[in-house]
Amino acid sequence: MSEAVTRPATIRTGLLPSLEPLLREWLPRQRWFAGKGRPVTGLSLVAETELVPPTGRLSLHHLLVRAHQPSTLGAPTHPGDCYQLLIGAREALPPHLAPALIGHVQEGPLAGRTVYDALYDTRPAELLLEALRNRARVGVLRFDGEPGREIRSGLVPRLVTSEQSNSSVVYGDTFILKLLRRVVPGVNPDLELPLALAREGCARVPEPTAWIRAEVDGAAPEPYVLGVLQPFVQGAADGWELALSELAKGEDFTAEARALGRATAEVHTALAAALPTVTLGHAQLEPLVAGMRERLDAAAQAVPALRPYAPGLRTAFDALAGLAAEGQTWTAQRIHGDLHLGQCLRSPSGRWSLIDFEGEPAKPLAERRMPQPTVRDVAGMLRSFDYAAHSVNPPAPDWAHACRSAYCAGYAEAGGRDPRTDPVLLRAYETDKAVYEVVYEARHRPDWLPVPLSAVHRLASPDLS
Template sequence: MTKTAPLRTARPVAAEPMASLKGLLLEWLPQQRWFAGKDRPVTDLKLLSMTELHPGCLHLLVHAEHTGPPTPGVSRPGDCYQLLLGARRELPPRLAEAFIGRAGSGPLAGLAVYDALREPRSAALLLDRLRHPGTTGPLSFERDTSVCLPAGLAPRLLAAEQSNTSLVYGDQYILKVFRRIQPGINPDWEVPWALARTGCTRVPAPTAWFRTSQPFEATLGVLQPFLPSATDGWTLGLNALAAENDFTRDAYALGRATAEVHQALAAAFPRAPLGPEAAPQKGRLAQEMTERLHATARAVPDLRPYVTGLSAAFASLEADRPAQRVHGDLHLGQVLRAGSDWFVIDFEGEPSRPLAERRLEQPAVRDVAGMLRSFDYAAHAGRPWPPGWADACRAAFCTGYAEAAGQDPRTDPVMLRACETEKAVYEVVYEARHRPDWLRVPLSAIRRLSAGAAGA
C-alpha cells in the first residue's frame, strides 16, 4: 500500500459551475440506475466538493435533497453522489449516450455536459491517476506497488445494470466507481484487501483505489483484476434452467467456496458474539428485523397480509449467535465461475443500508440465506421451470458449505428461516421500487415463509 504524495497543486474550482449544472442534474440523476431516491422528488442539489481532474473534466460530490419520508431500506433523507462530468462545445456521435444536456446559463453556458465515465479519454486518464499514486485536491490515488499496472489499457464501460459504474481496462482490470458515497471505509475495498493478506484466492485483491478527504473521508473507487473468461452464477443458473440441466454440482462447489471465504473472513477480522459493540444483542436482532418488516409493510401494501406470520420467524430468535464479517449481499450475481473455480466479488453489501451497519459483524448464515433466496429467484425467472430445481440447488449448496465449514446451516433452522425472511422482505421493497413486474418472486417466498414460520 502506498502513501500519497502531491501530484500537483489542484486547480481551484469555484462553485459557480453549479449554476450551469443544477438544472441538468436535477433531471438526469433520477433517471440513473444507481440513483437511490426515485421514490421521492429531488428538491435541491448541494455541491459538497468539486475538483478538476483534467481540463474539461470535473469530479463532483453532490448531495441530493428530497421531500417526503424515505422508503424503508431504499433511501434516506438525502444521499451523496459521485459524478465525473465533461463539458465541450460539441459532442461527437459516439458520446450520444453520455449526453446530459446543454447548459443554458452560468460559466458553462452553451457547452454540452456529459458523463465523463463514458468517454474513453477521461476513463483512460482516471486509470493513469491510479498508476501514479498521489493527490489532487481532496482526492487521493493509491495502489499496491507490488503489482505492475501497465499503461495504455483501453477502457470500456460495462453495460450491466448495477448500483455503481464499472470500467474494464484491456480485459485485465475492472474499476468500480462508487456512485452513492457515505463517510467511512467502503467494505468493497476493506474486505478484499484484508482477505488478500490472508492468502485467500477466492476474492480478487485490490490493485489500486482512490478516496476523498472532503467533505468527509470516504472510498470512491476500487481497481481489481478482471476475469474475462468468467461467467456469473446468475447467468449459469439461468442457462442450466433453460436447458433443463442439473445445477446441483455447481451449487455444491459454490457452497464450499462460500464456506472458505467465511473462514478467511474469520481469520482476517476479529470475531465477536452478537453483543452491543458489534451486532445486535440478544433480543435486539429480532427487534430490528421486526421493525424493518413493519416499515416495509407500510410502504408496500402487498406485504401486509403476511406480517403476523413473518413476525413469528423473528420472534423465535432469542439465543446469541457468533458473529463475524460477512459478504452482506451474497447472491448468484455476486459470484463468478472461471473454469471449475468459484470467485466471490462485490463486498459492498446492500447499498441502501448505512455504511456503518454494513461493516458490522453478522451471523454467517445471513450470506447463506442470501444465496438460498437467489436459487429461488433463478427458478422463478424462467417459465416453465423444472419442479424442485431450486430445492435441489439449495440442498446441494448447504451440503457443500457444511463439508467445508464443518457446520451445516440447516442445523439452526430458526436462524436460517429468520434470515431468509429478512432477505425476502428486503427484496419486496426493492422490487416494488425498481422492478414491479418481479414483485411476484419475493411475494411467493413471503407466502411460503409466512406459513412455515406460523406452523413452526
C-alpha cells in the same frame, strides 16, 4: 498524460450553479441514483476537482455533490445523498457519446459547451488509470494502491453498461475499475474486506490493486472511498446469467451450487480469521429480532397481500428470540452483506469468486460494517436460487430445492458446519430477506411479487420439511 492529473486542482467559481438545472433533470434518470420517485430540489457542492482545464477540446471535472430531496412521509430529515460525478465538456458531442449526454450549458465557466458523463469517453477513463498508475494527488483526490503492484499503461478502457448501483470501466482484459456513485465518508467494506481477504491469502476475491479516495477538509471526518481497481477475471460468467442459461437448457446446476457453497464458506472462514468476531447472546439478539419484527409489521402495512401470512412469519422471529432467552449464543463476524448469484463470478476454469462487498448501499455504513451471523449471506443465496427458479415458465421449484441443498452441502464441506443444522436461525434470516423482497417487488416490479410470496407461503408454515 500524467501531467493532467498530477497538477494542483483549480476550483471554477460558479461551475455547479451553471450545471445544476441540467443535473437536477439528469440525476434521477440514472440507474445508480438512489432517490427514485422524489424530485431533486437542489444540489450542494462537497468537493470539486478540475482534472483537465477547459482550454482545449475536452475539459474534465470531478464533482462530489449532495442531492437534496423532500423527505418521504414520516421519514426523518435527511441531509441528502452524496454522489460522485465525472463531468466531461466538449464544444460538440460525437455521435458515439450520445448516450452520455447531460445537456448544453448556458452560462458559467462552461457556457456554450456540451456536458456529458465522462466515463463513456475513453480519454477521461485513460486519465483515471494513469493517475492510479502514478499514485497521483489532485486537489482532494488521492490515487493510492498496493506497493509493488504494476499497472501497465496503454490499456484500452470500455464502460460496463450493465452496472446498477455503481459504474465500472474495464481496461483491456487486465483490470476493472469500480467507481462508487453514492459515497459516504469512512472505511468502505468494498475496499476493506477484499484487502483483508488478500492479506489472509484467500484467492476467492480479486485483490485490490489500487483505489481512489477524497480527503475533503472540513466536510467529513474521514476520507470518501470513490473507486477500487481490481484484476479483471477474463471470460468469467456471472452467476445469475449462468444459472438462467442452465435452467433454460434444462441442465443440472447442483455441482455449481455445491462449488459456490464451498467458495462462500472459504470467504467466511478467511474473514473470521482476518477480522474480529463477537458472540451474540440474548442481549445482542433482542434488538436484532426487534428489527426483524418491525420490518415485518411495516411490510404488512405496505403490502396487503402479505398480511395473511404475517402471524406465521412472526413465529420465525419468536422462535429465534426464544432460543436466545434460553441461553443459546451465536457467532457473528464480517460477512459479504448482499450475497446473491449476481455477486459471483465463475472463471473459465470453473473457479468461483465473490465480488462487490459494498453491502446493501441503502443501509448506513456503520450498519454494513457490523459483525453478523454468516447465515445472513447463506439466506441471501438461497433466496437467489429461488428467484432463478421462478424466472422460467413454468417455475422450477425442484431445481431451486436441489440447488439450495447442494449449496448448503458445499458450505459444510469447506466450512465444517451445515447451515441447515441451525434451522431456527436460518428460517429467521430467510424470512427477513423474503419480507424485504415483498416490499421491493410491490414497489418496483409488481409482476415479480409472486416470487417472494411463494417463499412467504413456505416460510409462514411451522412445518418446513
